[in-house]
Amino acid sequence: MVERALTEKGGETRRRIVDAARTAFGERGYSATSMTDLITAAGLTKGGFYFHFASKRDVAVEVVRADQARMQAQVLAVASEHVRASDQLVAMVRALIPAIETAKGMAGIEHLCAELRADGLDDPAIVRPHDVWVATSAELLARAKAEGDLAADVDPLAAARFAVGTFIGLEALAAADTTATGHRLGMDPDEYLRFVCRAIGLTPDLLD
Amino acid sequence: MVERALTEKGGETRRRIVDAARTAFGERGYSATSMTDLITAAGLTKGGFYFHFASKRDVAVEVVRADQARMQAQVLAVASEHVRASDQLVAMVRALIPAIETAKGMAGIEHLCAELRADGLDDPAIVRPHDVWVATSAELLARAKAEGDLAADVDPLAAARFAVGTFIGLEALAAADTTATGHRLGMDPDEYLRFVCRAIGLTPDLLD
């Protein structure tokens, strides 16, 4: 029903709801989180909540959208500081690590999207959150190939899928690890980058 | 309450429940699947269900355990047909692809375990289902190193984490892809293997 808050105060409350929802969904999952959980975490009541959002699902969608927008903005800004595409990719990955700290990582978003998909939601932008990363990476890899930094026999799209898949997989592994290696990926980000670059035959300057 | 069925018929029903539960949990997730869903899918009633399992959580745990046992048995049997550790690893990965077909893949198990973890369950064998794969791979990689098939400067454990993380990440990517690439990993299994072997510096005979 309501799509946008009209007042500064309202907007702040709305943001508070989304923040609380991201945390709650990240910790307990979508369907295991009740409206009561969400509402008390946001510090208001049923009526207050439903003034800002029409349903539980709507908040979840906004959580995903907001997180994607924030991450992309953060990451692409850092990438644009470099000239060669291969270096932009390396910078992107490095910037991604702190960017995912606030959420339960990309794995958290991934889980949330999977539950929303199972719930019948079919918006591709929501239901396949990493497509944008695959597309971005593929584009950069294609440029890197043109710049001579990527092996000629490597398909940029396949390599991009590999890089992104590796990232979220390692993060899922590390997230389940209660003994906490200290790194979000279960290994040093640069070690991850070295592995990936060797795999797909990418030779950036930034990684030595 | 009940841990083991005593009759042949009872055991069969129990298996039917676990099968139905695996499918249901894979499609809708743990907490989004109700007891009614489980029961009707298994083709019996509440009383019948609770004769075999004490709780919803108990079935979920058995789903995970049964799947792990089945996969390990299948995969390790194939691996043992080869001599060199590096070839065993390649054979393992190839055997894993058909082995995960029945479930919603390893990503399905991963999601289920994540929900159980969020639900308070803390059995490490359940809550971190891929640890066994990391351990197995690390052991094989250590042997491969001794056999001269793994680069000397690569840590077997880190490489194992990378290989397993990559696998489950790619599978999660592919699972979300409704346009269905046809491959469980979103790419040809051998292409995945080539990427990984290049990344960690493994040189198996099986892969040419």
Added chain:
DNA sequence: GACTTGACAGACCGACCGGTCGGTTGGTAG
């Protein structure tokens, strides 16, 4: 044929679910 027991049926329970709605509040504009 009386008794036991494994396997299942289904009515029932209180708690809690996501969502609604009439009402209150506090700031602002006339």
Added chain:
DNA sequence: CTACCAACCGACCGGTCGGTCTGTCAAGTC
């Protein structure tokens, strides 16, 4: 002072949740 409205409150609703309990019934067993 009054009128208005975005923002928020919380009692309430029908339905569903996971789980319990009593009962039935076929297949042994003696």
